[in-house]
Amino acid sequence: MKSAHHIEDPDVILIGAGIMSSTLGAMLKELDPSLKIQLYEMTEGFGEEASNGWHNAGTGHAGLCELSYTPDYGPDGEVAVGKAIEIFNQFEQSKQFWAYAVSTGMISNTHEFVNPVPHLSFVYGQEQVDFLRSRFKQMQAHHFYEEMTYTEDRAEIKELAPLLVKGRDDTPIAVTKMDLGTDVNYGVLSGKLIEWMGAQDGAGYATNHRVLDITKANDRWTLKVKDLATGRTFTNSAKFVFIGAGGGSLPLLQKSGIKEAKGFGGFPIGGQWLICEKPEIVEQHMAKVYGMSPGAAPTMAVPHLDTRIINGKKALLFGPYAAFTTKFLHVKGQITDLPASIRTDNIASLIKVGLHNIPLVRYLVQQGTQSMKTRMGELLKFYPEADPADWELIDAGIRVQAIKKEDGDAGIVHFGTEVITSEDRSISALLGASPGASVSVNIIVEVIQRCFADRLATTEGHDRMKAMVPSYDEDLSLPEHAERQRELSQAAFKILNCC
Numbered sequence: 107m108k109s110a111h112h113i114e115d116p117d118v119i120l121i122g123a124g125i126m127s128s129t130l131g132a133m134l135k136e137l138d139p140s141l142k143i144q145l146y147e148m149t150e151g152f153g154e155e156a157s158n159g160w161h162n163a164g165t166g167h168a169g170l171c172e173l174s175y176t177p178d179y180g181p182d183g184e185v186a187v188g189k190a191i192e193i194f195n196q197f198e199q200s201k202q203f204w205a206y207a208v209s210t211g212m213i214s215n216t217h218e219f220v221n222p223v224p225h226l227s228f229v230y231g232q233e234q235v236d237f238l239r240s241r242f243k244q245m246q247a248h249h250f251y252e253e254m255t256y257t258e259d260r261a262e263i264k265e266l267a268p269l270l271v272k273g274r275d276d277t278p279i280a281v282t283k284m285d286l287g288t289d290v291n292y293g294v295l296s297g298k299l300i301e302w303m304g305a306q307d308g309a310g311y312a313t314n315h316r317v318l319d320i321t322k323a324n325d326r327w328t329l330k331v332k333d334l335a336t337g338r339t340f341t342n343s344a345k346f347v348f349i350g351a352g353g354g355s356l357p358l359l360q361k362s363g364i365k366e367a368k369g370f371g372g373f374p375i376g377g378q379w380l381i382c383e384k385p386e387i388v389e390q391h392m393a394k395v396y397g398m399s400p401g402a403a404p405t406m407a408v409p410h411l412d413t414r415i416i417n418g419k420k421a422l423l424f425g426p427y428a429a430f431t432t433k434f435l436h437v438k439g440q441i442t443d444l445p446a447s448i449r450t451d452n453i454a455s456l457i458k459v460g461l462h463n464i465p466l467v468r469y470l471v472q473q474g475t476q477s478m479k480t481r482m483g484e485l486l487k488f489y490p491e492a493d494p495a496d497w498e499l500i501d502a503g504i505r506v507q508a509i510k511k512e513d514g515d516a517g518i519v520h521f522g523t524e525v526i527t528s529e530d531r532s533i534s535a536l537l538g539a540s541p542g543a544s545v546s547v548n549i550i551v552e553v554i555q556r557c558f559a560d561r562l563a564t565t566e567g568h569d570r571m572k573a574m575v576p577s578y579d580e581d582l583s584l585p586e587h588a589e590r591q592r593e594l595s596q597a598a599f600k601i602l603n604c605c
């Protein structure tokens with residue numbers, strides 16, 4: 107168990123020690139050092155669930171080469187790249203805040219949580235090559251992507267990523283590349299931010315503590331908390347609660363009883379990776395390589411072959427293979443999580459989702475039960491000489507995607523992130539997980555704008571936020587801000603030792 111002080115009746119209680127709560131805790135304490143904050147986490151450590159290095163792909167999602175953000179041609183007959191630009195803009199804010207945290211001494215040892223790794227898009231077959239060429243044309247026209255390169259030349263591609271080319275037939279292939287990509291260990295980063303927060307006056311944390319219930323009385327939220335080591339339960343209360351509990355957010359949000367939570371359901375999607383730690387193979391690959399969606403795959407299950415750097419050691423990761431599950435959490439989840447989340451206000455939405463997403467459910471069941479030979483088939487499309495003996499299957503994290511009542515008959519599973527906030531702005535929760543950790547700073551800035559607007563309204567508060575996230579009230583995607591974006595980006599990457 108990890109703990110620092112214990113703050114009774116604080117201003118803010120944070121639930122969960124993943125990247126979202128840790129970012130909010132650190133930013134709030136920096137914005138207003140007088141705020142009293144207490145964090146509870148039910149696992150033994152920090153960032154052990156979805157934010158853990160092995161439970162996600164560690165992509166610093168900036169919409170560089172992930173083809174899932176640019177799936178379609180636009181009305182002009184060229185690939186539409188607006189979503190990628192939006193994600194890039196949001197990731198810039200993460201880079202800025204992490205660089206601020208390093209430069210002010212909040213956190214240190216950047217290589218433990220962020221490393222430069224080029225990002226590549228890789229396609230095969232003439233149709234995909236035509237698609238990538240159009241995408242490149244559209245992307246390179248924007249200042250965010252001016253350094254992107256494109257090639258169909260096999261010798262060049264072999265130079266960039268030998269594993270993609272060795273043993274491949276002569277089907278046309280193409281690659282786009284951005285050198286300024288990152289591999290991020292969000293679990294380690296969460297821990298660093300929480301440890302900093304816990305070392306400040308008036309802030310504390312306790313792991314191995316599960317929040318069981320949330321109720322409101324007299325303008326304060328009272329939380330029932332269980333110390334999992336001793337079995338003791340106790341209460342603590344706060345003016346503001348942030349439910350950053352990942353897959354555990356929906357059940358807690360439902361317990362809060364706020365009207366904004368009514369009708370929401372959760373659709374869990376499990377994941378698995380193939381990993382390779384054999385040095386002679388790992389050393390041949392230094393890139394995160396994204397391919398195109400295979401058929402019914404949901405956007406976040408589009409395969410990629412990734413260099414990962416975890417605890418200073420390089421490994422290769424391939425996947426994710428999606429899987430059907432009824433658990434909401436990887437470490438402390440239970441198979442009853444999905445059925446236990448069914449309420450009268452969301453059962454209709456859940457049934458509609460079941461009926462409208464039969465191909466998705468079929469895909470998840472089929473993916474989760476496929477043989478190693480079938481899994482290798484997907485990997486061979488990227489790495490034709492891959493040997494099953496070099497790869498091991500491990501479980502990834504679970505994403506609980508949001509289902510909304512107001513979708514009516516549509517039965518949509520939302521592959522994005524939803525911030526649910528009560529009308530009186532005393533409680534906020536995060537549902538969903540894509541693009542997730544990469545845009546955590548942008549999401550948390552949104553929570554602060556909604557729930558701590560008074561702090562931002564003062565000159566001091568505004569200046570403090572501007573120091574943490576210089577572009578927080580600017581749109582760096584506008585052409586007139588191109589030079590400012592280049593300056594901010596380079597400055598952040600320099601501090602993060604990524605260039």
Ligand SMILES: Cc1cc2nc3c(=O)[nH]c(=O)nc-3n(C[C@H](O)[C@H](O)[C@H](O)COP(=O)(O)OP(=O)(O)OC[C@H]3O[C@@H](n4cnc5c(N)ncnc54)[C@H](O)[C@@H]3O)c2cc1C
Pocket residue numbers: 121122123124125126127146147148149153154155156157158161162163164165166167292315316317318350351352353354355358377378426438502503504505536538539540541542543544545
């Ligand atoms: C397979 C996969 C691949 C992904 N790849 C990427 C990627 O490449 N890049 C990217 O940016 N994002 C990626 N994501 C998304 C990213 O991992 C998540 O968006 C992010 O980690 C969510 O952080 P969080 O803090 O909300 O949740 P978590 O990290 O899950 O933290 C929530 C914490 O709350 C705790 N908790 C839950 N209930 C309670 C309770 N009742 N009491 C106390 N504590 C509680 C949990 O134990 C957990 O530690 C991926 C996700 C998955 C599953």
